[in-house]
Amino acid sequence: MMSSPDAFDETRAVDLAYQSIRDQILSGEQAGGEWLRESDLAASLGVSRTPIREALRRLAAEGLVRHERNRGAQVQSWTFKDLQDVYALRSLVEPWACGLAAAGGRADLETLTRLADEMDAAATPPRPDLDTLTDLNSRFHDAILEATGNDRIRSMLASLVQLPFVWRTFSHYNPEELRRSLAHHHELVDALRAGNQTWAESVMRAHIQSAWTSVRRESGC
């Protein structure tokens, strides 16, 4: 699951540990609140505690695990308020970034188009492939952020989107919502191609608000 962005070298013990633990968390294999014992992880991955510790600290910095002094790390557990906070921030920053990308005219329209098409394909099989959709979706959004030329936005939002990951946003969509979400992506490409800042910003805002509505409904709050 979750293709590895080549910055990681599987032969390195730290990266192996980081990815493995991260996948366990994002896949829901490890429930929130679960303790992550260094010895256990080290034994199960066949490395020593040293790289495990480093991986855990990295994950703590990203907010995926909670670190307690002299007690260890546990999988971060999320509340509805966390989701609320994340979507509030995303719906402020990401539309703005999208507008910036449109105004700058540096977006990689070929890649964006390809990603949007691939998402269409991943959605059509008898059963939509949620893992692939999630992966393509995050790459689509990241490609837009990249086009802003402001790398700080990317790293800031990167840690934000991990929570929706855990909640598996796409599994909350009904067929019509999924179709609408995919349509938004194509509309975003058009807005970027037109270089229309307001249009791009508005579509992205609608896109996120729409997602938030689905997530909120499914959260039962």
Next chain:
Amino acid sequence: MMSSPDAFDETRAVDLAYQSIRDQILSGEQAGGEWLRESDLAASLGVSRTPIREALRRLAAEGLVRHERNRGAQVQSWTFKDLQDVYALRSLVEPWACGLAAAGGRADLETLTRLADEMDAAATPPRPDLDTLTDLNSRFHDAILEATGNDRIRSMLASLVQLPFVWRTFSHYNPEELRRSLAHHHELVDALRAGNQTWAESVMRAHIQSAWTSVRRESGC
């Protein structure tokens, strides 16, 4: 310099290392691009390489140092574009957060008033005390973010404001700009007390744009 937020325990080697290295960077003692050798730091702080490594990784996650595989860590060096990116993001997020705080009405007005007054005091001596001003300022801004109730905003912006730290924003102000900046703080408290979202948001935006103008002028760009 830089009062320690009690989350740190000076008896712990990691925290000692983290704070020490961080202070060296923020104070400008270590120039950008300088290599941070684990052995050197370990020897100079009287601890082993293990906690040094952990501190360096933490600083890397916060963007203060740059880590290169199998080569080590060097002090992150900043360009004008980095400053530009940071201020662009701050002037989007922080005014919004300030408006949120005003609408929420949960701001700790006593503390904010006290901080603003203390900054006035720190600015009046023959020579303004820039270190104290910087410290009080970051606490003032953080107190506003806290009032939003959205903890993610705080941690997000925390990593952003470190760069202006390095650039020692206050040393760029001329006397009139300093006076205006302090006046903004008092006006922010009034806007928050009035619960006026638009007012609070606007003052904060003006506050940041004003700072950006000073910084840009002094950067010679």
Next chain:
DNA sequence: ATCTTTCATATTGCATACAACTCGTGAATG
């Protein structure tokens, strides 16, 4: 002379051993 190869050195990456700390358990005490 210039380019390539080899090797010494410095540095990080990882494994392991030991120290310090946390917390539950149970005995001792009021």
Next chain:
DNA sequence: CATTCACGAGTTGTATGCAATATGAAAGAT
């Protein structure tokens, strides 16, 4: 019976030794 204290098992924190990797300079080939 309730409370406190002490202790021991389990876990994290730190130190140290060794392996792997990168860099630069010297030697050799073209």
